[in-house]
Amino acid sequence: MKATSVIGILLIVAGLAGVLTGGFSxxxxxxxxxxxxxxxxxxxxxxxxxxxWASGGAIALGVLLLALGARK
Known part of the structure; x- marks a missing residue:
């Protein structure tokens, strides 16, 4: 697995966690x-x-990184 794919997956997971929880304490x-x-x-x-917007941006950036990593 390439580094861009791993970072993309981590960003998607972090973005989903931000959307689902709304924050942390x-x-x-x-x-x-x-x-x-x-x-x-x-x-x-x-x-x-x-x-x-930060969670959505993380998800979008993660999808973009996954697409670019799979393309090469």
Whole structure:
């Protein structure tokens, strides 16, 4: 399998994941204060939305790369 085909497949899979899920979220632990033996920790939940146009572009670019890779 050529590198362009592999990249094309990965882009299609990533684009489909972006369309189906709409984004992803993660939790980040931070230390807010440390006074002697006491520690204050904070958990922040972050959410990143994947725009629909970016997912569609990834799918289109992946299909283009697959077509160009199969052509040669």
């Amino acid at each position: 993660f939790t980040r632990d931070t230390t807010a204060a440390k006074i002697g033996p006491l520690e204050l920790k904070v958990q922040e939940r972050k959410s990143i939305d994947v725009p629909l």
